[in-house]
Amino acid sequence: KNQVEQSPQSLIILEGKNCTLQCNYTVSPFSNLRWYKQDTGRGPVSLTIMTFSENTKSNGRYTATLDADTKQSSLHITASQLSDSASYICVVNLNAGNNRKLIWGLGTSLAVNP
Amino acid sequence: EAGVTQFPSHSVIEKGQTVTLRCDPISGHDNLYWYRRVMGKEIKFLLHFVKESKQDESGMPNNRFLAERTGGTYSTLKVQPAELEDSGVYFCASSQDSGTDTQYFGPGTRLTVL
Numbered sequence: 001k002n003q004v005e006q007s008p009q010s011l012i013i014l015e016g017k018n019c020t021l022q023c024n025y026t027v028s029p030f031s032n033l034r035w036y037k038q039d040t041g042r043g044p045v046s047l048t049i050m051t052f053s054e055n056t057k058s059n060g061r062y063t064a065t066l067d068a069d070t071k072q073s074s075l076h077i078t079a080s081q082l083s084d085s086a087s088y089i090c091v092v093n094l095n096a097g098n099n100r101k102l103i104w105g106l107g108t109s110l111a112v113n114p
Numbered sequence: 115e116a117g118v119t120q121f122p123s124h125s126v127i128e129k130g131q132t133v134t135l136r137c138d139p140i141s142g143h144d145n146l147y148w149y150r151r152v153m154g155k156e157i158k159f160l161l162h163f164v165k166e167s168k169q170d171e172s173g174m175p176n177n178r179f180l181a182e183r184t185g186g187t188y189s190t191l192k193v194q195p196a197e198l199e200d201s202g203v204y205f206c207a208s209s210q211d212s213g214t215d216t217q218y219f220g221p222g223t224r225l226t227v228l
Contacts, residue, residue, distance in 0.1 A: 046216045101159050106156045
């Protein structure tokens with residue numbers, strides 16, 4: 001079954017600290033993996049995208065890693081800011097012929113406190 | 115440039131009633147997607163339009179749901195008759211290409227069926 005699992009479910013950190021969010025997936029065949037940030041009351045916004053051959057991708061203070069052999073990804077946030085408080089969702093793109101289907105994780109709810 | 119917009123932002127209806135959700139994609143985006151997030155569950159794919167044609171509607175839960183995209187611009191998602199389990203947040207997204215192209219999400223419509 002195509003699934004995406006994320007951990008932890010929720011996380012509270014102090015402003016300025018770093019954190020790492022985890023994602024394990026069983027999606028096959030795999031096309032690419034994205035990390036989305038979803039602020040409360042808004043739609044998800046793409047942070048990074050990685051294909052099978054890429055093992056790291058950065059977007060400012062966000063760095064995503066991908067190990068396609070173990071089917072694991074992580075999102076590292078450096079020097080967190082209050083505005084980083086959001087849900088971070090790992091999404092795997094299922095490569096199914098002409099169709100592309102996104103398989104979503106439940107997300108990690110991050111709260112950055114002053 | 116305007117992003118993806120959705121209307122209404124919230125809808126509260128009684129079981130058995132009809133509701134129509136609207137999505138206006140980013141201008142020029144041929145691909146339009148509908149997703150749903152039920153409370154406590156992950157976001158799930160409903161269907162994918164390419165222009166006015168349904169490319170993939172495998173995620174539509176049952177025949178009470180009808181999606182249209184006449185003229186290949188905005189799309190509507192009608193639920194008739196609504197059931198309690200239809201409650202959730204309905205997201206619309208659009209993209210230029212359907213491959214690895216980034217999907218841009220609207221803010222969602224929160225539907226509550228009483």
